[in-house]
Amino acid sequence: MWETIRRAFKLKELRQRIYFTLFLFILFRLGTYIPVVGIDRAQISNLLSQGGFLALMDLFSGGGYTNFSIFALSVFPYINASIILQLLSYVIPSLEALVREGGEEGQRKMAQYTRYLTVALAALQAFSVIVIFRNYLVNQSILLKLVIMASLIAGSYLVLWLGEIMTDRGIGNGVSLIIFAGIISRIPVSFVEIGQKLSAQAVSFASVIGEFLAFVVLLVLVIFAYQSERRIPVQYAKRIVGRKVYGGQTTYIPLRLVQAGVLPIIFAVSFMAFPATIGQFFPNSWFTKHIAQPIFGTPTSISYNLIYFFLIVGFTFFYTEMTYDPIKLADDLKKYGGFIPGIRPGEPTAQYIASVLRKITLPTSIFLGLVAVIPNLVFRKMTITSFVFGGTSLLIIIGVALETMREVEAYLLMRQYEGFLK
Structure with missing residues (x-):
């Protein structure tokens, strides 16, 4: 990096x-x-x-x-x-x-x-x-x-x-x-708050260290999920054009486990805030008293996190479908003489890629949902109560940082190609 x-x-x-x-x-x-x-x-x-x-x-x-x-x-x-x-x-x-x-x-x-x-x-x-x-x-x-x-x-x-x-x-x-x-x-502000609690002996130093170690472990797992990929092998058939032979090499299609990036998390957060916002228009209504405030207005409640979890899973599938087109990928492979070993070109290839994508998206979306909601559920027992150290913040920080670094690397690759004259 x-x-x-x-x-x-x-x-x-x-x-x-x-x-x-x-x-x-x-x-x-x-x-x-x-x-x-x-x-x-x-x-x-x-x-x-x-x-x-x-x-x-x-x-x-x-x-x-x-x-x-x-x-x-x-x-x-x-x-x-x-x-x-x-x-x-x-x-x-x-x-x-x-x-x-x-x-x-x-x-x-x-x-x-x-x-x-x-x-x-x-x-x-x-x-x-x-x-x-x-x-x-x-x-x-x-x-x-x-x-x-x-x-x-x-x-x-x-x-x-x-x-x-x-x-x-x-x-x-x-x-x-x-x-x-x-x-x-907000991270420096959170560290100041933790320092003030330690100075006032409101929390113990050992509990703070233990929670930071748990945060680091979670950090490593999230980075691993964002960086991991499923590689689908691709074989290119040999083609003779004039006196030259093209193709014949073996490569792969990299399918990232987190194909949709950080947008599903951001959209789920925004969606969860919407009912609580609407409830403020009618502070004494049945909707506000029984739905908006107890469910969507309390991020540490079980009902809030259960809905939040399924939203993350749903948005992850939704954006994966939007950002990745197996049909176009299968057509491109067929056009350039590529095929997946054991799979016929064309529609069977598109179906196979879509099937693999669904299989890796399901466990990944569940993992992201759990990372987002578990810290919220244990906030009441934690000494570090800042949302900065919650799962949602962690997912957004890592996701945006990694996506930005990938864009920088792609920009470097595009701009620093030296060609044949070097």
Whole structure:
């Protein structure tokens, strides 16, 4: 890894992309400290210290709710908009045709629809934030509430713009990197809190060491899962073109165990926060008292983690199906004279690849789900109660870091090809 980083900084264009990404990180962090007017942030900070789904959202926004900044909503309206449109593309034929057959123009249209829906969801979420924190406003005037809503909506769209610019001109997926930056920024705060507990003798040093060792073991297992792959052997038949013989070599198709990357985790978190947000509109309703608050508003409850587990499994399968096309891969193999030993080319090859993909996705999705929920369930017995050291944060940090490193390596391979004249 260190060798890859050293080579990356030697290449001017890649070095500029890395510096640009770091610059956008700084802008994002500065934005989390620009406060929205008209609200008592000290009381909000005390409320968030009690835990719950708002504390989890504060983690992913990089402290945006603690400071009640213009970036408090972060990228979650955009993520929810992406989920809704991608699910609708399987229901509405025109959207499905736009995704599958629209090409570059279709992608541009879908991106445009996603932005429109992001603004609408940001307005809905900003209104819910005002409802949640209505008792902490300096006054109850409509003008102040409109100013707060406008600030939060503009901040959410600005974060989306930073993510898109980061994807185009930086390194990695901008939206994932913004969530990554938010989690990483809270690690020093968590260490300070642990140090304060040790100083006050609220926790024992041995328990903290034991939990850190468990965290390291979990870290190694997650890295192993993200880096592992299932290799399908491929044989290329010999072809004679003129006086030359092509093919005849044996290679393999690498199928990563975590094919969908970190997006299923991020989408599952966003989906779990949505009912609790809606419940704030109707604080005295049956939905809020029996579903939104006890189930979706308590990240350490069994019901919350059970639903969260199945969402991770479902989204992992969903995104694996979206990002990997066995039919296209089988057609490409057939076109270039490749075949899997013992499997006929064409449709049987596509079915075989799809079968292997499903077999490796099922245990991997279950593993990711368990990593995400088990730390949440034992939080009540842990001395380190920060969400930073939870399974969800761990999965996002490792997933985004590894995907970014793969993109850097691919960029190096593409830019440092020396050709035959060297």
